Amino acid sequence: MLTALDKKLLEEVADLHGQPPGAYNIRKDGEGIQRRSLEGIEIKTKADQPGIDVIVAAGKEGSVHIPVILTETDLSDLVFNTIDIGEGADIKLVAGCGIHNPGSKNAQHDGVHEIIVRRGARLHYSEKHFGEGEGGGKRVLNPKTVIVIEEDAYAELELIQIRGVDETSRVTEVEVKAGGRLVMFERLLTDGRQTADSDVAVKLMGEQSTARIISRSVAQGHSRQVFTPRLMAYGPGRGHVECDSIIMDHAAVRSVPEIWAENSEAELVHEAAIGKIAGEQLIKLMSLGLTEEEAEEAIISGFLK
Amino acid sequence: MFTLEDISLIIEESDQEIMILHNINLQLEAGKMYALTGPNGSGKSSLARVAMGIYKPTGGQVFLNGEDITSLGITERARRGIGYAFQQPPRFKGMQVKDMLEYAFKYSDGVNCQVLRQIGLCPEDYLERALDSSLSGGEMKRIEIATMLAQNPKVRIFDEPEAGIDLWSFEQLINVIGESHRDNATTMVISHQEKILNMVDEIILMEGGTVSMRGDRDTIWPQIKESARCSCRRSCQMEEEIYADCPR
Ligand SMILES: Nc1ncnc2c1ncn2[C@@H]1O[C@H](COP(=O)(O)OP(=O)(O)OP(=O)(O)O)[C@@H](O)[C@H]1O
Ligand SMILES: [Mg+2]
Numbered sequence: 289m290l291t292a293l294d295k296k297l298l299e300e301v302a303d304l305h306g307q308p309p310g311a312y313n314i315r316k317d318g319e320g321i322q323r324r325s326l327e328g329i330e331i332k333t334k335a336d337q338p339g340i341d342v343i344v345a346a347g348k349e350g351s352v353h354i355p356v357i358l359t360e361t362d363l364s365d366l367v368f369n370t371i372d373i374g375e376g377a378d379i380k381l382v383a384g385c386g387i388h389n390p391g392s393k394n395a396q397h398d399g400v401h402e403i404i405v406r407r408g409a410r411l412h413y414s415e416k417h418f419g420e421g422e423g424g425g426k427r428v429l430n431p432k433t434v435i436v437i438e439e440d441a442y443a444e445l446e447l448i449q450i451r452g453v454d455e456t457s458r459v460t461e462v463e464v465k466a467g468g469r470l471v472m473f474e475r476l477l478t479d480g481r482q483t484a485d486s487d488v489a490v491k492l493m494g495e496q497s498t499a500r501i502i503s504r505s506v507a508q509g510h511s512r513q514v515f516t517p518r519l520m521a522y523g524p525g526r527g528h529v530e531c532d533s534i535i536m537d538h539a540a541v542r543s544v545p546e547i548w549a550e551n552s553e554a555e556l557v558h559e560a561a562i563g564k565i566a567g568e569q570l571i572k573l574m575s576l577g578l579t580e581e582e583a584e585e586a587i588i589s590g591f592l593k
Numbered sequence: 594m595f596t597l598e599d600i601s602l603i604i605e606e607s608d609q610e611i612m613i614l615h616n617i618n619l620q621l622e623a624g625k626m627y628a629l630t631g632p633n634g635s636g637k638s639s640l641a642r643v644a645m646g647i648y649k650p651t652g653g654q655v656f657l658n659g660e661d662i663t664s665l666g667i668t669e670r671a672r673r674g675i676g677y678a679f680q681q682p683p684r685f686k687g688m689q690v691k692d693m694l695e696y697a698f699k700y701s702d703g704v705n706c707q708v709l710r711q712i713g714l715c716p717e718d719y720l721e722r723a724l725d726s727s728l729s730g731g732e733m734k735r736i737e738i739a740t741m742l743a744q745n746p747k748v749r750i751f752d753e754p755e756a757g758i759d760l761w762s763f764e765q766l767i768n769v770i771g772e773s774h775r776d777n778a779t780t781m782v783i784s785h786q787e788k789i790l791n792m793v794d795e796i797i798l799m800e801g802g803t804v805s806m807r808g809d810r811d812t813i814w815p816q817i818k819e820s821a822r823c824s825c826r827r828s829c830q831m832e833e834e835i836y837a838d839c840p841r
Contacts, residue, residue: 575671577671590686590688
């Protein structure tokens with residue numbers, strides 16, 4: 289049975305209202321509590337370690353929800369999931385983690401996702417983080433996502449964390465083979481004394497492999513953010529990294545993009561910018577009748593959309 | 594009635610004081626259209642920004658229908674019905690055209706997304722576009738004008754609406770500004786375009802931070818043209834003097 293709190297968390301991280309469509313596996317406080325496999329999408333518990341295997345048959349279209357929720361304090365949850373998307377399949381995969389920490393001790397989730405997107409398959413992956421709780425205990429999330437995009441396959445990743453998580457250290461590793469394409473959007477907002485660290489490494493391995501990384505963040509209060517996106521081309525691939533941060537109050541942002549090519553046909557570009565909200569933007573919105581706070585809010589929410 | 598009384602604006606830059614505006618007195622009536630023209634750097638946009646509350650004047654007062662609004666900020670002035678279409682509208686990462694139009698509608702009795710059609714942009718193509726560097730300069734300007742139409746304020750100041758607008762859309766732009774002007778609205782168009790100056794009731798000429806001429810279009814326009822010729826002759830003469838010693 290899902291409680292009202294569970295439902296709220298699931299809504300926040302996986303946009304779930306009631307039962308998920310398609311296949312799903314819901315993990316709560318360290319245990320799988322609900323699951324549904326479908327023909328062509330098999331979900332099973334790993335034998336040797338905590339976590340699941342999701343196996344999608346070739347050519348299958350559909351969605352898989354595998355959200356994780358934590359509702360207790362003094363909890364450290366570690367999970368390994370393996371997701372195998374068969375050749376030519378077209379899958380929407382919704383991960384994400386919601387923490388409600390009611391107490392004064394930490395609630396922590398460390399999740400490792402290994403994903404293989406086989407030849408010609410398409411994956412839309414979204415991972416949203418959400419944290420809340422009245423206790424002083426920290427909400428900690430350390431996801432690691434390792435993806436292989438095979439020949440002519442396509443993966444779109446959407447990684448979102450808007451407030452609520454006190455500490456996060458994210459690692460994303462992607463290998464893109466010939467003709468494979470990766471698009472990655474990262475959206476992050478931190479405030480208070482939160483810290484966020486995002487380390488991304490993308491390897492372009494073959495001909496016509498492409499990657500676009502678009503990272504947007506807002507740092508408020510005394511929060512700190514570090515971005516280390518690295519794009520490496522071992523073949524004639526093309527890649528673009530864009531890191532854009534709005535810095536406010538007493539926050540700190542460090543952005544260290546790196547591009548690295550080992551092939552003379554490779555084309556890699558990086559852009560990084562950190563700055564406050566432009567005065568002209570505020571003035572424009574205020575001249576439409578918005579207050580300064582409303583204007584700020586509008587600019588931030590547009591920026592993180 | 595929108596009144597600017599004895600407005601001056603001094604901006605401090607490093608340890609210098611720069612006089613941007615001085616001794617400006619203007620009464621703009623409801624129902625009338627005005628053109629504000631003058632050389633680059635004469636202070637037109639600065640005056641518009643003082644009217645909108647973006648710049649606080651160093652001296653003088655601003656009245657809207659008799660109420661002293663000098664101390665009011667941008668937001669309050671907008672809510673009282675003052676609108677300003679920027680000369681260079683800012684770009685926003687992520688924000689969409691429809692968001693901007695919605696904000697404009699929020700505090701107004703504005704019409705609807707027809708405003709995009711009015712300025713020749715197909716809403717289906719543009720509503721979801723981001724207001725970022727992917728839009729061309731002319732598109733940004735048109736959206737800025739559409740935003741003003743959506744806001745539909747009582748006092749509307751367009752800052753060089755024709756800048757960057759293509760030949761084909763120019764007529765349409767003039768029509769739209771003319772048609773959107775209401776009986777109880779005050780429209781002021783900052784412009785260098787004769788066609789725009791031709792459609793207004795009155796022309797105000799600014800030079801060197803102050804109003805140097807003002808009046809009925811038919812009386813003023815010939816005089817402005819004449820003075821423009823003079824200044825050209827003057828500057829050519831000056832050039833000749835400067836270059837007099839140069840080997841040709
Ligand atoms: N914030 C500022 N700091 C310094 N100087 C300024 C500032 N704003 C305006 N100025 C100066 O004031 C003068 C008037 O500028 P303004 O933008 O009002 O001119 P304008 O008449 O609108 O010109 P244009 O026809 O080129 O648009 C210019 O010399 C400009 O450099
Ligand atoms: Mg100007």
